[in-house]
Amino acid sequence: MKKFLQRHSQVKKYAFILLIAIEFLMSFTFLGYIHIPPISITFAYIPILVAGCFLGIGQATFLGLLFGLASMYKATAFYVLSSDRMFSPFLSGSPAASLFLSVGTRTLFGLLVGLAFFLVRRFFPYKRLGIGIISFLAPTVHAAMVYTAMALLFPRQNSGGTSTFMLDLSNVFATLLCVVLLQVLWVLYRLPIVRNFCSHVNQPTENLRGRNPLYIAWGIFILFTICAAIASSCYFANRMSYMLTAHGVTLTSEINHDLLHLQYQFMIAAFSLNFIMAISLMIIYKYLSYKTFLSELDGLTNVMGRKIFLDFCKKIVSQTSSSQSCFIFIDVDYFKNINDTFGHTAGDKVLKQIAQRLLHNFKNYGKIGRLGGDEFAIILDQAPSKQELAQKFSTFEEEISDLLSASHKVSCSIGAYYFDTPQDFQTIYAIADKMLYEAKERGRACWVINE
CATH class of the missing domain: 3.30.70.270 (Reverse transcriptase/Diguanylate cyclase domain)
Structure with missing residues (x-):
């Protein structure tokens, strides 16, 4: 499969961009974190596993970096629990330790995941079994890395780190989700219809007719989405401040900071969702463009009509x-x-x-x-x-x-x-x-x- 991916650089590029957007969407919405007592599950690292399995070490490491940056940003708010402030270099009192805890551990996790999948693809004869083993171990390894770093860097504030290694309901659910999802994606990717779709998307048809205006429209759409997301976030933060003041709530600088902080999270999530839609449309456009191109080839000789x-x-x-x-x-x-x-x-x-x-x-x-x-x-x-x-x-x-x-x-x-x-x-x-x-x-x- 690695050789197939190497022949499909466009597919890899689109997949990587989609995973970046999905990582942000999961990090800033409930899609990456579920808390339904007694279950509390974090699986915002799933895009890292997908990148390691299908793309490469570098892509998995980069997604781990983004996961860590998102975690650090969310911890930089005054409303978070005191235990979560360890992840913020601005609130923990130990900037270097917090930076390593929030960003370093997740980046290292992405590197290890990418390396593990690389070794399976290169040397392990039973690919699906190898993918299943990595998927099974990944949630526990991620939790172990984070809690171990917490115990070493913040020994006075850390508590309950040993629970990381316990097989509770949350760990079972996260593990099953990772294993099933990676196995399903592996099976789907090996289907002939999916490979044919990827082959069509990878073909550079724009050099046959010139760059289509849709590319310009796509760029304008992305720029508009960014501007609209920023404007709407600032507007709603301002309106919420006005609404709370109108109800007699005294807004301190910390409350204003947290309101804007939440709106920026909403902005990133909204932009990520729109970006996923835009990239999906671009992929479909590339596929249909090449289908049109094939229909215009000479039927007998397979050269251009x-x-x-x-x-x-x-x-x-x-x-x-x-x-x-x-x-x-x-x-x-x-x-x-x-x-x-x-x-x-x-x-x-x-x-x-x-x-x-x-x-x-x-x-x-x-x-x-x-x-x-x-x-x-x-x-x-x-x-x-x-x-x-x-x-x-x-x-x-x-x-x-x-x-x-x-x-x-x-x-x-x-x-x-x-x-x-x-x-x-x-x-x-x-x-x-x-x-x-x-x-x-x-x-x-x-x-x-x-x-």
Whole structure:
């Protein structure tokens, strides 16, 4: 699965961003903390486990850092219990100790989780069993690290640390939740439909049609959400202060601080929720964009169809920055005779093989399209030298010569036109077409490149 993830960098990026937003959402809402007597459960560390299992050590460590920062921020309020003030460098009286307790232990926990999952992926033959063991131990390890740090750094204030290791109802629930969730995610991620979805999301379709305005709209939406969340938090903090004053409650500076503190928590949670929605929409958009792109591929050869290829060409030739590109026409020689002699099935096979050879030789330089029938075209936005291009044409002609049989040589006529952008596409198209017919007039099975 690690190799699959390495081939899907876009999927990893989106997943990591989603986990960051989920971590904040869980840290600042009831989703990460549940207190229903006699059960009191903390599982805001679940995104850390997911990142360690599916992404990597660095991502799990970073999420551990965010978890710790969120815990530290929540402890920096005057309404928290005295025991919770140990987590705040501003209220505990020991800033360095509190920083390590709140942030250091959670960051170290993320590092250990990421390392444990890495070792399972790399060396353990039974992956699901290994994931289950780590998920089972993670809640206890997290609690043990925090309570041990509390006992060492704040020995006078710490009490009840030994309860961390007791198998109470809270620990059982948290452990079961971690184990079940990670196992379900593992099974889901290995489903073919999920892998196919990830493959579609990972494809960079924006370079085929230009960056879609949806990206700009997405950026505007995020900026608007941030501004709206900040404005609403400040407004409601002010209105709550006014309301309490109107009811005769005297507001001290500490109360005002706590009101604003709570509103900032609400702001972060609201922004995280909106961010999750925005990223989810972006993922769906990427998936649908690639589905649309696949529908516009040539059904026989699997290269770009005429419309999408010509749209891409117009985008390349209209670039405002000056660069040398090359447009190429390829026409299969005597293709009608191939169909008449060997049948249309053999003709289709020849077209498929030619398309594959073109992709093999030119995909690193540009895009290949089928314009119709036996006509192909290539746009090279990273054009090699004319000498190198001639060598590639020679290699290509040699590769396709024996596609049918030793007695019937397959060849192509090729016309190539080098040009500097920007330039009118119709002019380029007409000149390259002229080069192609010049190659045919020379006897076919050759190429013509403009001087």
